Amino acid sequence: MLTNEKGIALILTLLIITILVVSILDFSHTIQIDTTMTGNFRDGVKAYYNAKSGINFAIALLKEDAEDTEYLPDDLTEKWAKSCYMPPLAIDDGVMSVCIVDENRKININKIFKGENRLNALQRIIASLLDIDKDDDTIINIINNIRDWIDKNDESQTAENAEQSYYESLDPPYPCKNGPLDTISELRLIKGIIEVVKENEKIKDLQELMEYLTVYPVNDNEAEKININTASRQVNDKININTASRQVLESLCYEPEMVDVNEIIGHQEEEPFEKVDQIEDFIGCYNEIKDMIAIESSYYSVDATGEVNGIRKRILAVLKKDTDKIKIVYWKVE
Numbered sequence: 001m002l003t004n005e006k007g008i009a010l011i012l013t014l015l016i017i018t019i020l021v022v023s024i025l026d027f028s029h030t031i032q033i034d035t036t037m038t039g040n041f042r043d044g045v046k047a048y049y050n051a052k053s054g055i056n057f058a059i060a061l062l063k064e065d066a067e068d069t070e071y072l073p074d075d076l077t078e079k080w081a082k083s084c085y086m087p088p089l090a091i092d093d094g095v096m097s098v099c100i101v102d103e104n105r106k107i108n109i110n111k112i113f114k115g116e117n118r119l120n121a122l123q124r125i126i127a128s129l130l131d132i133d134k135d136d137d138t139i140i141n142i143i144n145n146i147r148d149w150i151d152k153n154d155e156s157q158t159a160e161n162a163e164q165s166y167y168e169s170l171d172p173p174y175p176c177k178n179g180p181l182d183t184i185s186e187l188r189l190i191k192g193i194i195e196v197v198k199e200n201e202k203i204k205d206l207q208e209l210m211e212y213l214t215v216y217p218v219n220d221n222e223a224e225k226i227n228i229n230t231a232s233r234q235v236n237d238k239i240n241i242n243t244a245s246r247q248v249l250e251s252l253c254y255e256p257e258m259v260d261v262n263e264i265i266g267h268q269e270e271e272p273f274e275k276v277d278q279i280e281d282f283i284g285c286y287n288e289i290k291d292m293i294a295i296e297s298s299y300y301s302v303d304a305t306g307e308v309n310g311i312r313k314r315i316l317a318v319l320k321k322d323t324d325k326i327k328i329v330y331w332k333v334e
């Protein structure tokens, strides 16, 4: 009996010890995970703040640019435009990098109803990016579907195009926007576009179009705001000739050859245009498109990354440079 009791006691003791050992091991494992999580979380927070410093840095650069009322053009020789070539900056246990690109160097999808020339420029650049003839049915359909997506009415351009009844019939259904695009990604929702891009040899991802197309300013009233007290800067929805890419410049006239792209790019790098009419000699269709080009920019996209111990955070923002302030109009953390 005594032996049995001793035996049970021993087993109990062993069990308790085993439970204790398992608990301690588990506990120490939990502590280890917690420590790792705390470290990752802490590094993530730090990385986020490093990325945020990048945005603040961009705001400071653009504010400085806005305050220089002696020099109005926005061009590639300016400080903000050099940000993309800067090496990552050491900051708070990690690094920060930032790249500012003006949105006015792109063709605005939302402004296609501001005249034939804007619509034609969009048609030509989409055709050129996809390497399809601009008069091909594929391109005409894309353009008409974009028009129907944006225009307020519910009447499709042709029977091929899409308004509410088409989008309602999809699985899952979603409404036709009947208004301006808020982001370039919204192109995904428009009939036919994603299919054409996927099958395309030249462009495989819609994001590649972001380099050439913009939605800013989204609304017309944003573009027309002028501060008459200082009258120095106007928020504009035009294409900045001082920053526009080769592809955008080539889309301005009926034929790419009508634009002396090499001459304009030479000016962008060495001697930026200080007045719109200085470009007259280099653009064959100048008189037709002079109302859609400018030498200044109002919207800038900023891509800022912060990294701490291998943990990265990225902030994508769009800033609007007004006469007297910089406003954040888009913010996304990745």
Ligand SMILES: [Ca+2]
Binding pocket: 065, 071, 072, 073, 074, 075, 078
């Ligand atoms: Ca400037």
Ligand SMILES: [Ca+2]
Binding pocket: 147, 148, 149, 150, 151, 152, 153, 154, 155, 163, 176, 178
């Ligand atoms: Ca519509």
